[in-house]
Amino acid sequence: MKYISEFRHQDLAQQLAKGIAQTVDPNRHYRLMEFCGGHTHAIFRYGVQDLMPSNVEFIHGPGCPVCVLPTGRIDNAIQLVERQDVILCTYADLMRVPATGRNSLLKAKAGGSDIRMIYSTQDALKIARENPEKQVVFFAIGFETTTPPTAVAIKQAQAERLGNFSVFCNHVLTPAAMQAILDAPQPVAIDAFLGPSHVSTVIGSQPYEIFTERYAKPIVIAGFEPLDVMQSALMLIRQLNEGRHEVENEYSRAVTRQGNQKAQALVQEVFELRPQFEWRGLGLIPDSALKLKAGYADFDAEQRFNMPAIQASDIKGCECPAILRGAKKPQDCKLLGTVCTPENPMGSCMVSSEGACAAYWSYGRLRKAG
Amino acid sequence: MVTQAIKQAGSSSKTLIKTKTMCLALPAQIVALDPATNMATASVDNVKVEVSLALVDDVALGDYVLVHVGYALNKIDEDEALKTLALFAEAGLTSSV
Numbered sequence: 001m002k003y004i005s006e007f008r009h010q011d012l013a014q015q016l017a018k019g020i021a022q023t024v025d026p027n028r029h030y031r032l033m034e035f036c037g038g039h040t041h042a043i044f045r046y047g048v049q050d051l052m053p054s055n056v057e058f059i060h061g062p063g064c065p066v067c068v069l070p071t072g073r074i075d076n077a078i079q080l081v082e083r084q085d086v087i088l089c090t091y092a093d094l095m096r097v098p099a100t101g102r103n104s105l106l107k108a109k110a111g112g113s114d115i116r117m118i119y120s121t122q123d124a125l126k127i128a129r130e131n132p133e134k135q136v137v138f139f140a141i142g143f144e145t146t147t148p149p150t151a152v153a154i155k156q157a158q159a160e161r162l163g164n165f166s167v168f169c170n171h172v173l174t175p176a177a178m179q180a181i182l183d184a185p186q187p188v189a190i191d192a193f194l195g196p197s198h199v200s201t202v203i204g205s206q207p208y209e210i211f212t213e214r215y216a217k218p219i220v221i222a223g224f225e226p227l228d229v230m231q232s233a234l235m236l237i238r239q240l241n242e243g244r245h246e247v248e249n250e251y252s253r254a255v256t257r258q259g260n261q262k263a264q265a266l267v268q269e270v271f272e273l274r275p276q277f278e279w280r281g282l283g284l285i286p287d288s289a290l291k292l293k294a295g296y297a298d299f300d301a302e303q304r305f306n307m308p309a310i311q312a313s314d315i316k317g318c319e320c321p322a323i324l325r326g327a328k329k330p331q332d333c334k335l336l337g338t339v340c341t342p343e344n345p346m347g348s349c350m351v352s353s354e355g356a357c358a359a360y361w362s363y364g365r366l367r368k369a370g
Numbered sequence: 371m372v373t374q375a376i377k378q379a380g381s382s383s384k385t386l387i388k389t390k391t392m393c394l395a396l397p398a399q400i401v402a403l404d405p406a407t408n409m410a411t412a413s414v415d416n417v418k419v420e421v422s423l424a425l426v427d428d429v430a431l432g433d434y435v436l437v438h439v440g441y442a443l444n445k446i447d448e449d450e451a452l453k454t455l456a457l458f459a460e461a462g463l464t465s466s467v
Contacts, residue, residue, distance in 0.1 A: 003397035012458045019461030120440025253451035
């Protein structure tokens with residue numbers, strides 16, 4: 001598999017591990033936050049932590065879109081599908097996210113609501129064309145990677161005058177979340193960041209430059225394969241040793257400084273900033289999420305169905321919020337593996353395969369034992 | 371044990387391509403183009419997926435693209451990939467400098 005297997009090569013992994021071991025200063029501790037759930041997943045799945053010296057610590061970040069979506073937005077979607085005329089289209093990750101009252105979209109579907117799991121926004125358009133008598137709502141979530149495909153679908157729906165299609169928009173922005181973590185009243189100690197892979201293919205490396213300038217934190221844009229993660233960790237360790245703080249790009253095979261400008265232009269055309277948006281774990285963050293522009297308001301499900309703002313609380317004892325801030329690790333949660341498992345998740349971090357708890361439960365929990 | 375995990379995980383593209391997770395994208399080779407619909411067929415380890423080309427320009431047969439939720443996000447730069455692989459190989463040799 002080109003561009004996959006060579007980035008998982010075991011001999012090179014050993015080589016990199018040796019390089020990292022020789023580079024670290026034994027007298028200091030390196031706290032590297034991997035922003036993306038994709039990196040968290042790679043670190044656990046491939047045992048990257050075990051190839052690192054003991055003074056290199058990965059702190060798991062909030063870059064898991066399902067994890068940071070507040071419960072109230074799932075409650076909104078569940079209210080919506082109670083309407084007989086609505087077909088809700090969603091990416092599969094959202095189906096098991098716990099809603100208020102131990103509910104979930106999966107349970108709503110089992111109860112008779114018409115909820116379709118889709119792979120692409122093109123599938124949602126197809127369902128809308130095939131069901132003109134129904135209201136087809138796409139539950140749009142995700143970071144900058146996933147936003148352009150939603151923009152394409154909205155523009156296509158407008159061009160086709162697909163009046164029964166609308167979007168429940170929950171798209172959020174990476175730099176705003178990074179800033180919220182750094183500006184937190186009691187910030188988690190982080191020395192450097194592994195920057196997002198696929199978000200950066202869209203936005204480029206340029207938006208991170210402000211963090212190296214203002215907060216003096218090194219950032220390395222890192223690919224999602226295990227060798228990418230190791231190489232990027234090495235680049236961060238070198239920057240820290242040398243007292244540098246720059247944006248470096250390890251994932252240069254897919255990321256440029258400018259990013260995908262065609263995708264950015266589409267997003268600009270269709271969406272605008274919300275004044276603020278709630279993130280699980282991080283609270284209300286200004287300018288951190290997108291909504292449809294006035295010119296596309298006809299396709300905005302929140303307006304079409306007059307969806308209310310719902311305040312909901314997380315399940316008691318669930319440490320998801322602290323884990324998303326990097327303040328706690330999955331193994332610090334009392335619910336993990338007892339009442340909270342991927343089959344019966346209590347918090348969103350156990351639902352998505354990008355969530356830190358799911359990654360820990362699937363790959364990491366046997367580490368110390370084995 | 372660690373390297374074993376890397377070895378095993380390397381062979382799972384068939385499950386990966388349909389893994390419906392949000393930020394994951396996979397490198398896939400364009401094997402057919404349909405300019406009329408701006409769609410293409412991309413292949414990962416002989417698993418074929420339909421992808422939209424709405425977000426990219428100048429994609430040709432044989433190109434590798436990153437596929438995310440049914441869309442090609444961008445092309446993969448072969449020269450840059452080779453440079454990165456070379457960095458991996460150097461890491462254990464040059465780090466003490």
